[in-house]
Amino acid sequence: MGLLLFVQYATLLLLGTLAVAVFRSLMKARKYPPGPAAIPVLGNLHKLENDFRYNYILEMSKTHGDFTFFYNPVLSVLVLSSYRAMQDLLVNRGSKYSDRPGSSIVELMGTGSLITEPFGPKWKLQRKLFHQHLNKAALPQYWSIAEHEAKRCTLRLQRDPNNWSDELRLNTTRVILGITYDARDIFATDDERALASGEFLGHVIETLSPGLFWVDIFPSLKYIPSWIPLLGKEIKKLSKWGEQDRTVIPKSFYVVKGQKEAGIAKPSFALSLLEDNATDERTMAWLSASMYGGGSDTIWTALQAFLLAMVLYPEAQKKAQDEIERVVGNDRLPGMHDRDSLPYVENLIKEVLRWWLLAPGAISHRLMEDDEYKGYFIPKGTVIVPSTWYDERFRAKLFILFLPSCTSRCISRDEEMYPDPETFRPERFTEPNADGQLPLDPHKFAFGVGRRVCPGLDFGDMVLFSNVAIFLATSTILKGLDENGNEITPTTVPIHPVPGTLQVQNRAAPINSAPRH
Ligand code: HEM
Numbered sequence: 001m002g003l004l005l006f007v008q009y010a011t012l013l014l015l016g017t018l019a020v021a022v023f024r025s026l027m028k029a030r031k032y033p034p035g036p037a038a039i040p041v042l043g044n045l046h047k048l049e050n051d052f053r054y055n056y057i058l059e060m061s062k063t064h065g066d067f068t069f070f071y072n073p074v075l076s077v078l079v080l081s082s083y084r085a086m087q088d089l090l091v092n093r094g095s096k097y098s099d100r101p102g103s104s105i106v107e108l109m110g111t112g113s114l115i116t117e118p119f120g121p122k123w124k125l126q127r128k129l130f131h132q133h134l135n136k137a138a139l140p141q142y143w144s145i146a147e148h149e150a151k152r153c154t155l156r157l158q159r160d161p162n163n164w165s166d167e168l169r170l171n172t173t174r175v176i177l178g179i180t181y182d183a184r185d186i187f188a189t190d191d192e193r194a195l196a197s198g199e200f201l202g203h204v205i206e207t208l209s210p211g212l213f214w215v216d217i218f219p220s221l222k223y224i225p226s227w228i229p230l231l232g233k234e235i236k237k238l239s240k241w242g243e244q245d246r247t248v249i250p251k252s253f254y255v256v257k258g259q260k261e262a263g264i265a266k267p268s269f270a271l272s273l274l275e276d277n278a279t280d281e282r283t284m285a286w287l288s289a290s291m292y293g294g295g296s297d298t299i300w301t302a303l304q305a306f307l308l309a310m311v312l313y314p315e316a317q318k319k320a321q322d323e324i325e326r327v328v329g330n331d332r333l334p335g336m337h338d339r340d341s342l343p344y345v346e347n348l349i350k351e352v353l354r355w356w357l358l359a360p361g362a363i364s365h366r367l368m369e370d371d372e373y374k375g376y377f378i379p380k381g382t383v384i385v386p387s388t389w390y391d392e393r394f395r396a397k398l399f400i401l402f403l404p405s406c407t408s409r410c411i412s413r414d415e416e417m418y419p420d421p422e423t424f425r426p427e428r429f430t431e432p433n434a435d436g437q438l439p440l441d442p443h444k445f446a447f448g449v450g451r452r453v454c455p456g457l458d459f460g461d462m463v464l465f466s467n468v469a470i471f472l473a474t475s476t477i478l479k480g481l482d483e484n485g486n487e488i489t490p491t492t493v494p495i496h497p498v499p500g501t502l503q504v505q506n507r508a509a510p511i512n513s514a515p516r517h
Contacts, residue, residue, distance in 0.1 A: 003073040009260055016145045033078060033376040035069035069376070074217055076382045079365075081444060083411050086386050089373065090365065090450030097353040098451040098473055099366040101383050102207040104219035109242030111249070112286030113293050114455070115204055115363060127286050128279050128339045130455040139462050143268075143336050146466040149175050151333070154471050161480075161504040172300045173197070175291075180291040181252045197246040197292040204293050208363050213238065245336035250285035257281075261298050295456045299463050306334070306349075306468055311478045311490060311502060313424045317476065320345050320426075321507070336462065336468040342469065347426035348486065349464055353414045355424045365452065386449055411445050478503045 014360040068160035080086050089097050099119040106116045114130060118121040132138070153171035157164055162392065166189050169323040173194045177183040186194055206212055213234055215221045226236040252270070259265035260274055269291060310317040323344040328334045365384040372378070413421040417439050418428060432438055443461065447454035454460070471477075479487040487503045 006295075014428040031375065032076075032377075033067055033069035033373070034064040049310055056289055067373075069378075076379060077364075078378060078382050079144050079383055079385045081411075082414075083449075084148055084442060085447070086411075086449040088372075089384065090386060090452075093371065094451040096368050096371055097365050097384055098388060099368045100208065100452075101364060101366045102209075102216055104222060105207045105213055105216050105238060105416050107125070107216060107219075108222045108238050109203070109207075109245065110205075111242055111245045112289075113202075113282065113285055114290040115293050116207055119368065119451075122283070125279060126290075127288060127455060128281065129273065130290075133272060134456055134459045136458045140336070142459065142462065143466070145184075146175055146177050146463045147333070147335065147470065149178070150463075150467040150470040153437070153467070154474055156504045157471075157504045157505055158475055161477075161502045164502055164504075165304065168303045168307075169300050170194075171215075172296050172303070174300075176292050176295045177252070178268075180288050182254050182266040182271070183255075192248075193252060196245075196251075197289070197296065200249050200289060201293045201297060202402045203245060243497055249289045250282075253285040253288050261456060273296055291456070295460060298454075298456075299460050302352055302464055303467055306352045306464075306471075307502065308490060309348075309352060309355060309424045310472075310481055314425055314478075316348060316424060317472065320348050320468075320472050321476070323470065328473065334466070338469070339465055341413065343430075344426060345465075345472070349461070350429050350442050351424055351426040352464070352468075353419065353446040354421075361451070363448070365450075374377065411440075412422055412442060474507060476505045476507050478505065 042158045066080065066085040068079045068081065070077040070079070074301055081091065100116055102116055103118045106112060114123070117126060139267060151355045152174075153167050156167050159455050160167075164246065169189050170186070173191075174184055175185050177186060177193060177197070183193060189195075207216075215234060215238065216230060221231055222235065224231050224235055226232040228241070256265055256270040257274055260271060270284070270288045273279070273288065278284060279287075324334055325340055327341045328338055339346065365386065367378060367382045367384055368378070370380045403454075412418065415421055416433075428439055429441070430438070442459065447457040447460070479489060480503050482488055490501045
């Protein structure tokens, strides 16, 4: 071995030893929250990549308690596994824990949305505008559109249950784009506006997956020329997404603006923003786009979960149908005014939210300053994951990343709170535990916790009720049959059952009758 080579090896060895020593002293000096064992330099975040599965995190939370820390020198992740930890950090320390990852990506793409907006005054204003239109008192104006679409969807499902997933998708798209832009002329899921909104949502989701992009970790990389291998490719991809979204997404908003100027605009969220001159036009356009971003996939998924639960748990379906028949009768459809008189249906909706909620809107937060919790140090910039469920779409490319998909999966499987948690049982919400407490209403976590809690909660819940009540009053969903006449039992994972696995039968209330308002 030449002298030069020897010196090189020796230097490397020295640097390595130094790195390990620095790492060890850092880990010692700072008492990080519990997590799997860390290795020098990489920390332990790489463990998530190996087996970032719901079970793995559940396992971790059993070992480490309410929170598990995945350390890495450039990006750490704190997974919150209990409602208590979420309350402590996201609610009680909301001013520190309400930022989002991904802001440098959004900046690079030149897009926007309430979902990705960094915590601050601009975010606050947008929340206020959202709230003005989607608060509880504002909801009655949307009842008829939600019910109309629920009836339309049910009718189409009765005619062709094979297409159920697309029909539910179309239903939520028409409701959301309907209230946002009065765009009700969407008749298929491949409508340009629906497709563009769906793609935009996909981009938002990826943007929010912490560490999926290097530029999110090192924002100055955005200046890297696109011809540089690997990193340049990332910049190119994000720039292309940005261009695509910027070209298509604001279009619907400007259609409404044109209609307003021509005096032919019908009431919509976008029109109200324009009439109130609520903020600058660009922000209004992206804020309107956030409606679809936040509301479409979430309601769609909850409705799929509802159908799946009805197929797998026919006794729950029957009980809900009996209640509707008893309270509402068979001459008309159930409406929002009936809601308080339908406790079983109400609990069924809670159970849907608990049992299977894949909320792509379940979004991680970013800690804005160093913090200490229960004696542990949590560094500024740590990504806070108030949920612990894996979804393929959020899979990270690099050893440092991943993301959650659902705020509720772990809490929803808390056996103390929800005994036999994998079973769908609406009755559980009427059964007090040994301390006389009823189980936590899943609305309290399925829509997020803290200052960034879903601003579409009441609206989304209203759309869910309309669909569930109208569907159950008019239809029964059954397992489909294979070519030999044998029942097909859809699986719960993945959530989407294959077309052909369901049958929908007409029943009781006539679909064309009106709900009572
Ligand atoms: C079943 C229906 C829905 C579920 C389960 C759901 C769930 C969620 C969750 C878990 C979050 C993240 C909260 C957090 O970061 O802590 C969220 C955020 C959000 N949701 Fe929803 N959502 C639903 C419906 C809707 C609807 C109908 C809209 C709009 C019309 C909407 C708009 C939003 C927006 C804009 C955000 C981001 C808020 C922010 O970052 O400040 N969501 N949602």
